[in-house]
Amino acid sequence: MFLATVVVFVVALSFGFLILMNKVEGERDERQTQVVDRAYKYAFVTIMFLNAVVYFWEKVGNIQLLSSEDLAALSIWLGTLVFAPYTIWQHAYFPVKVKKSSSMGWLFAGLGLLELLPVTWDYFESSKVDQQDIYLVFLGILLLITGSTILLRNYLDRKEDEGR
Amino acid sequence: MKNLKLKAARAGKDLSQQALADRVGVSRQTISAIEKGDYNPTINLCISICKELDVTLNDLFWK
Amino acid sequence: MLGSLFVILFFAVVGLVLFLQKDDGYDERQTVIMDRGGRYGLLTVLLLNAAFYIFSVFDSFPELSVRFTSTMSIWSGILVASLYAIWNHAYFSLKSEKTNGFAVVMLIMGIPNLLIGVVDLLGLWGGSPDLTKGVSFLIFGISCFCIALTIMLRNHLDSNEEGDL
Numbered sequence: 001m002f003l004a005t006v007v008v009f010v011v012a013l014s015f016g017f018l019i020l021m022n023k024v025e026g027e028r029d030e031r032q033t034q035v036v037d038r039a040y041k042y043a044f045v046t047i048m049f050l051n052a053v054v055y056f057w058e059k060v061g062n063i064q065l066l067s068s069e070d071l072a073a074l075s076i077w078l079g080t081l082v083f084a085p086y087t088i089w090q091h092a093y094f095p096v097k098v099k100k101s102s103s104m105g106w107l108f109a110g111l112g113l114l115e116l117l118p119v120t121w122d123y124f125e126s127s128k129v130d131q132q133d134i135y136l137v138f139l140g141i142l143l144l145i146t147g148s149t150i151l152l153r154n155y156l157d158r159k160e161d162e163g164r
Numbered sequence: 165m166k167n168l169k170l171k172a173a174r175a176g177k178d179l180s181q182q183a184l185a186d187r188v189g190v191s192r193q194t195i196s197a198i199e200k201g202d203y204n205p206t207i208n209l210c211i212s213i214c215k216e217l218d219v220t221l222n223d224l225f226w227k
Numbered sequence: 228m229l230g231s232l233f234v235i236l237f238f239a240v241v242g243l244v245l246f247l248q249k250d251d252g253y254d255e256r257q258t259v260i261m262d263r264g265g266r267y268g269l270l271t272v273l274l275l276n277a278a279f280y281i282f283s284v285f286d287s288f289p290e291l292s293v294r295f296t297s298t299m300s301i302w303s304g305i306l307v308a309s310l311y312a313i314w315n316h317a318y319f320s321l322k323s324e325k326t327n328g329f330a331v332v333m334l335i336m337g338i339p340n341l342l343i344g345v346v347d348l349l350g351l352w353g354g355s356p357d358l359t360k361g362v363s364f365l366i367f368g369i370s371c372f373c374i375a376l377t378i379m380l381r382n383h384l385d386s387n388e389e390g391d392l
Contacts, residue, residue, distance in 0.1 A: 029190035031203050034259060041265025047272050048304060051297040058293055068296040069283035072276035075300065079273060091193035096185075204255065 028095050035092035042086060043079040050078055077138050084142075085149040091157075093150075102154050109147030115140030166201045169224050173217045174199075188212040237371065240332055253320050260317035261308075268308030272300050298363040306370040313377045316385075326378055333375035340368030 028036060050071075057065050066074065087093040094104075119133040119140070174184055174195075181195045188195075188209065197203035198213075205213070214221055253261070279296050282288045312318040319326050344365030350356035 029194050030206055030209060031194040031197060032191060034262065037259070037262035037266050040269045041262045044265045044269035044272065044304060044308065047269070048301055051300045055294060055297040055301070064293060066293060068291045068293050069280050071293055071296060072280040072283070075276045076273055076280075079269060091191060096189070096191045 028092060032090075032092035032096070035090040036087055039083045039086040039090075039092070043082040046082045047075045047079050050075060073135065073138075077142060081142055081145065084146045088146070088149045088153055091153070102151055105147045105150030105154060107147065108143045109151065112140045112142070112144030112147055115143060165227075167199050167224070170213070170217075171199050173219050173224060177217055179217075184213070184216060187216045234367065237336055237367075240329070240336075253317065257317035257320070260315045261312050264308040264311040264315075264317070267311055268304040271307045272304040275300055275303055292359050295359045295362060299366060302366045302370045306373060309370075309374050310377050313374065313381055316381070318378070327382060330375040330378035330382075333371045333378070337368045337371030337373075337375055340364045341372060342368075344368050 027033075054065050054071055057063055084093065115136050119136050122130075122133055174181070179187075181199075182192045185192045185195045189212070190209065194203065194205075198205055210221055210225055214224055217224070276296075279291060279299075283291070309318065319329075341364075344361050344363070344367075346352055346361075347357045347364060348361030
């Protein structure tokens with residue numbers, strides 16, 4: 001649990017650093033702004049769809065899929081999961097002046113794996129996974145996917161640059 | 165539709181995509197997307213690009 | 228049951244309008260505006276969900292049902308995105324003419340839901356006040372009502388502006 005807390009703290013710091021970096025390094029160009037807005041739209045539609053499914057599942061099938069706080073957390077998670085990889089893939093995640101490096105990708109991927117570690121440990125120790133562990137799994141998956149997308153995008157861009 | 169005129173004008177000035185992007189204040193991928201025909205720049209960006217390459221709007225963006 | 232009927236009707240009307248104007252299309256400015264509307268809708272939904280999550284931590288805060296939170300999320304997001312698009316002339320495609328008719332349909336759907344929502348919230352129909360059901364009807368009614376009013380106001384201002392040209 002202590003390890004998980006430390007990891008969550010580091011993740012929060014990383015996001016804070018990203019936001020600060022975005023402000024310091026300046027804005028996105030017009031194409032990037034368009035891509036970002038489109039990503040926001042896709043995330044919005046995804047969250048709407050999720051909420052509609054959960055609502056109708058409960059109303060029609062009388063089965064409560066999720067509690068209200070789980071739905072809120074899942075909505076935020078899913079929105080971020082749709083937004084981040086799309087903008088990264090379209091070269092719109094980082095503003096124009098931010099130098100491309102894989103360090104951010106490795107950081108996110110590494111943090112993602114660290115989030116998944118405590119859960120795996122808990123599972124092998126007690127064959128039980130509690131709600132906090134599930135949240136850690138989701139956070140870990142999000143970070144892992146974001147980090148992997150950054151690394152893959154950078155790799156493909158380097159190959160393209162070498163090919164020219 | 166690909167913008168080969170832009171590519172040719174850029175090559176004529178011996179500028180890489182990154183160099184042109186730096187001069188007009190956009191990302192390299194934006195210049196690449198314009199050349200590939202994947203993005204329609206605003207008139208302001210068109211004018212900035214033309215000024216950097218010493219050409220007119222007609223030269224680069226008129227079909 | 229009644230609430231579900233109104234919701235289905237809402238999406239049926241919107242779907243029909245979108246289908247009928249499919250060939251006309253939106254211009255690039257409108258597409259950009261709609262994407263930006265999606266951004267504001269998303270931010271609204273995210274803030275709302277963050278608030279629901281944070282409040283669920285406090286025991287003193289009443290437990291919210293899934294139906295309540297999902298309804299609030301859906302209609303708040305749709306309301307913000309729609310109002311932004313309508314105000315910036317990006318809700319309807321280029322050749323749409325019957326926008327006032329659409330506004331009237333929204334009004335017809337909005338007003339009964341507003342009334343039902345108020346009645347349920349105050350328990351005026353003999354039963355006890357039902358927060359979940361009342362707010363669900365209310366938020367849906369407010370969304371339809373606001374969309375209708377915004378369309379009518381926008382059309383009114385546009386016709387005045389065209390008169391000056």
